[in-house]
Amino acid sequence: MPKYDAIIIGTGQSGPALARRLVAAGRKVAIIERKLFGGTSVNTGCTPTKTLAASAYVAHVTRCAADYGVIIEGAVNLDMKAVKARKDAVVAVFRNGVEQSLKALQGCTVYEGHGSFVGEKKVAVNGSELTADQIFINVGARAAIPPIPGLDQVPYLTNSSMMAVDFLPPHLVILGGSYVGLEFAQVYRRFGSKVTVIELGPRLISREDQDVSEAVAGFLNEEGIDVRVDSKVIGVEKAGNSITAKIESTGRISQVAGTHILVATGRRPNTDDLGLDKAGIATDARGYIQVDDQLRTNISGIWAMGDCNGRGAFTHTSWNDFEILAANLLDNDQRRVSDRITAYALYTDPPLGRAGMTEWEVRKTRKSALISTIAVRDVARAYERGETRGFMKILVDRDNKQILGASFLGLEGDEIIHCVIDIMYAKAPYTVIQRAMHIHPTVSEFIPTMMGKLKPLQ
């Protein structure tokens, strides 16, 4: 039975980085990957979707070219095979980078196969049983498929199978109006598909404030996306080339007939086939591995990182998990999950950058708070660029002057939010940004101005 100091299952965002640190510390490491090196982010998540979004943005801007005085003769057409080839090339660079660097890593043995526990400190892969005192689980998550009658009888797409699409779906029906669904919705609309988004809840991206949801729905509608909220898909059926979704909405039944269906209704952890019971590792009711503030499972010497621990659902949270583990295990630095501040983006155009609490969450705390908002059309740089959709909102604790949260929906929202994130980590008062001199003309220059316009949150 091959014995290692550490076994890592999965090569998502945290596993490979941890392997490198462990090997550098002189440990003998085994890492197991059953499919694509680099996991979701690299192969079926962040990298390919943002690469496709770049093609979609070019198509969109080209269609708007005349608004800028740029005359393009003829129609704007997409070569979907070339769009996919560009996406594949970018993904290949990232994936090969992970794969080759792991295979070249002295002290690290790479196993290509499905890993599963067969005992507390034993993992089976490709017919071998490996053992180690330390085991790290980085198996990620996959699309959750809702139990909709008929769905299993039609060729539905997920974020993974979308990656093979090299044609223009004439009418893409997307189940789920949250982050994954909305990014695909805008991208394919800009490619030229007819797009319908069907959302069960009363509004899109329901974790966000209502004004944010409404603004996002507004610009998606403007681009011609049919957004249906409060709509439950109660059945799916294929007839010829069309797939029909039967929808129940406020007591009425209707139908949407599309050519392709994308299921984007949530994620589930890849823990159901991991033999966790053989090792006695506890999960919650949804299969997420339960971990403490330093990512320890209930079994000593076993940790879980990334999406599978339910403590984050982003590439950066998984990477942060790696940093927390490396700090605790190798650097004598007691970093914790609870030290991190909520931060993420929705990569529509314009994007939404988020930090800390939403306005609704601040209201729930009943803290005495201040708020400042600005429309992006009032930001000089956005006006010059002709990209004026959205608004920015910051909330501050009235007593200690620290920033509680921000939602920046607009041009560069995913970048400028870091002005806020960093000051939040510094636990500095908002007046520090208020007094900072920012560069003109940028979107960020309005952040100090916003700080000067804070008003009590009513």
Ligand SMILES: Cc1cc2nc3c(=O)[nH]c(=O)nc-3n(C[C@H](O)[C@H](O)[C@H](O)COP(=O)(O)OP(=O)(O)OC[C@H]3O[C@@H](n4cnc5c(N)ncnc54)[C@H](O)[C@@H]3O)c2cc1C
């Ligand atoms: C469409 C889409 C877009 C996204 N966009 C963003 C974004 O813009 N920004 C962002 O921060 N996040 C984004 N995310 C989320 C992000 O991709 C994930 O949070 C991130 O990839 C999680 O990484 P991870 O480390 O948990 O594991 P993963 O990246 O999921 O990797 C897990 C790996 O483990 C392997 N594995 C699983 N089980 C086993 C087993 N039993 N044996 C061996 N190997 C196994 C898998 O094959 C996989 O390679 C997006 C997700 C999707 C679906």
